[in-house]
Amino acid sequence: MTIYEVQAWLMRLGHNLMKKHIIHDPNTMWDKMEPKLGDVFESIAQLKFCVQNYAVTNGYGLYYEKCDSKRLVVRCGKWKQVNDCPYRLYAGWMFNEKSLQVNTLEENHKCSRKFKFGSMITPEWIG
Numbered sequence: 001m002t003i004y005e006v007q008a009w010l011m012r013l014g015h016n017l018m019k020k021h022i023i024h025d026p027n028t029m030w031d032k033m034e035p036k037l038g039d040v041f042e043s044i045a046q047l048k049f050c051v052q053n054y055a056v057t058n059g060y061g062l063y064y065e066k067c068d069s070k071r072l073v074v075r076c077g078k079w080k081q082v083n084d085c086p087y088r089l090y091a092g093w094m095f096n097e098k099s100l101q102v103n104t105l106e107e108n109h110k111c112s113r114k115f116k117f118g119s120m121i122t123p124e125w126i127g
Ligand SMILES: [Zn+2]
Pocket: 060, 061, 076, 077, 085, 086, 087, 108, 109, 110, 111
């Protein structure tokens, strides 16, 4: 059973939860990728790919705190160091244990980014 079939099945049942599920589109441009609350991914590789592209595009130091048969937890900051960035992403397996859903997301960063697009252009540079 694919996640698309599961979605169709749940919609027929009038499953309310399903309304906020968005099946992640793997054809999204890599620099437009951003994991969102409720997103459903076909595989853990697909979710990791999305998270990595999101991190690279935005300059966040994301890492996988947990990745096991129950869930994937993404945090922001330096691995195993104290950091106060509240970014958290929890994704859990659903239905057939092939699909993952982002079921908790705190998407506001307080970290300083490693780099910023546009930060190269400062008044000093222009002047
Ligand atoms: Zn952060």
